Amino acid sequence: xxxxxxxxxxxxxxxxxxxxxxFTAGQFVSLALPAPxxxxxxxxARPYSFVNAPNSALSKKAPHxxxxxxxxxxxxxxxxxxLREGDAIWIGNAYGFxxxxxxxxxxxxxxxxxxxxxxxxxxxxxxEELWQKFERxxxxxxxxxxxELVYPxxxxxxxxxxxxxxxxxxxVSRETITSKNHGRFSGRITTALADGQLEKAAxxxxxxxxxQVMLCGNPAMVEDVQRLLSERGxxxxxxxxxxxITVETYW
Numbered sequence: 590x591x592x593x594x595x596x597x598x599x600x601x602x603x604x605x606x607x608x609x610x611x612f613t614a615g616q617f618v619s620l621a622l623p624a625p626x627x628x629x630x631x632x633x634a635r636p637y638s639f640v641n642a643p644n645s646a647l648s649k650k651a652p653h654x655x656x657x658x659x660x661x662x663x664x665x666x667x668x669x670x671x672l673r674e675g676d677a678i679w680i681g682n683a684y685g686f687x688x689x690x691x692x693x694x695x696x697x698x699x700x701x702x703x704x705x706x707x708x709x710x711x712x713x714x715x716x717e718e719l720w721q722k723f724e725r726x727x728x729x730x731x732x733x734x735x736x737e738l739v740y741p742x743x744x745x746x747x748x749x750x751x752x753x754x755x756x757x758x759x760x761v762s763r764e765t766i767t768s769k770n771h772g773r774f775s776g777r778i779t780t781a782l783a784d785g786q787l788e789k790a791a792x793x794x795x796x797x798x799x800x801q802v803m804l805c806g807n808p809a810m811v812e813d814v815q816r817l818l819s820e821r822g823x824x825x826x827x828x829x830x831x832x833x834i835t836v837e838t839y840w
Contacts, residue, residue, distance in 0.1 A: 590676045591652050597736045599659045600705070601670060602640065604652040605678055612643055612683030613690070614712040614719070619681035620655060622668055632679065635665045638708040639683075640740070642715035653680070656708040656739060687805065687837040689718050693826065695801040695833070697793055698723040701778055701814060703731040706806025709837065711740055714747050714755075723801075724754065727791050731760040731778045731810065738773075756791045779813045797823045797833050805837040 592604035603620075610618065621634035640654040659670045672678065687709055692698070698719070700710045707730050713719050719726070732738055738759050747755055760774045760781065774781060774790070781787040788794050795802065795818065802818060804811045815825065818834055826832035 590672050590678050591674060593672065593674070596739050597734065600656070600737055600739065601659065602654055602656050602739070603669060603672065603678070604654050605680060606652045607680050608652075610653065610680060610683060612639055613688045614639070614643055614716045615688040615709040616683040616685040617709070618683050620665075620669065621679040621681065622665065633665050633668075634679075634681065638685075639712045640708045642712055644716075656705045658705050685837075687803070687835065689713060689716070689722060691826075691828075692722070692801050692803065692835055693831055693833075694722055695799060696723070697725045697727065697795075697800045699795060699800055699802045700726065700728045701731075701802065701804050701806075701810070702729070703778070703806030703810045704737070706837070707739065709805060710803070711743055715743070720751065720754070725756070725793060726751075726754065727756045727758065727787075727793065729758040729760065729778050729781075729787060731762065731806070733761070733763045735761050735764055735773070756793075758787060758790060777810075779810060779817065782814060782817050795823075796821060801826075801833055801835070803835045803837075808838045811836050811838055 590603055591606050594602045617636045617638040619634040620637050621632040624630055624633045637655040637657060640656050641651055657666055657669055659666045702710055710728055730738065744757050748757065758774060760776060760778050762777050765775065778787065804814055815834055823834055824832040826835045
């Protein structure tokens with residue numbers, strides 16, 4: 590482990606050197622530590638998505654990076670939170686189908702995430718493949734507190750590079766939004782989708798003919814957004830039955 594960054598008292602990022610691992614933006618790996626003595630399995634592992642883009646690791650410009658929420662009742666995340674630079678951590682092979690190649694083409698891609706579910710989107714947004722496939726991209730990220738709006742420098746860089754092709758909508762559900770945090774939304778993504786606030790802010794519409802939607806995060810958010818979109822005639826995307834909604838529950 591080569592570095593750690595704390596975003597809040599429960600949210601942190603780990604940076605790990607393992608440049609030989611190849612992956613596609615949106616995929617995840619298992620991070621593992623030796624299990625406590627007496628455990629049934631030798632290793633304790635959990636899946637986490639890459640935050641970094643694939644090319645950054647392959648060119649050795651940066652280590653792999655993972656966004657992790659420490660769970661008070663968790664068995665692995667509290668141990669990951671205690672790691673320090675130089676400590677060993679085990680990483681498995683990359684896998685998963687929450688990737689650009691699996692999404693049908695459309696004029697607009699809507700990325701909706703809660704909490705650490707933003708991680709695969711941050712990786713995708715830094716790849717050329719995504720921007721070659723979609724003309725406009727909207728990223729909506731829902732958190733409880735402002736401090737959980739992670740990687741602002743990455744989002745600012747995407748804004749600067751892509752201009753009007755990219756729209757970022759941060760949602761904070763447990764703080765009052767004031768003039769000091771202009772540009773943020775109060776409440777939840779689902780509420781802003783239901784009342785039209787999100788589409789109005791982005792100056793775009795979500796419909797089955799012009800949009801693809803990717804959902805990653807809290808299962809309740811994923812389920813609620815799917816229900817709202819189904820009322821618009823949109824459906825879950827599958828290879829044998831193409832649709833407009835691709836999901837990854839991240840909890």
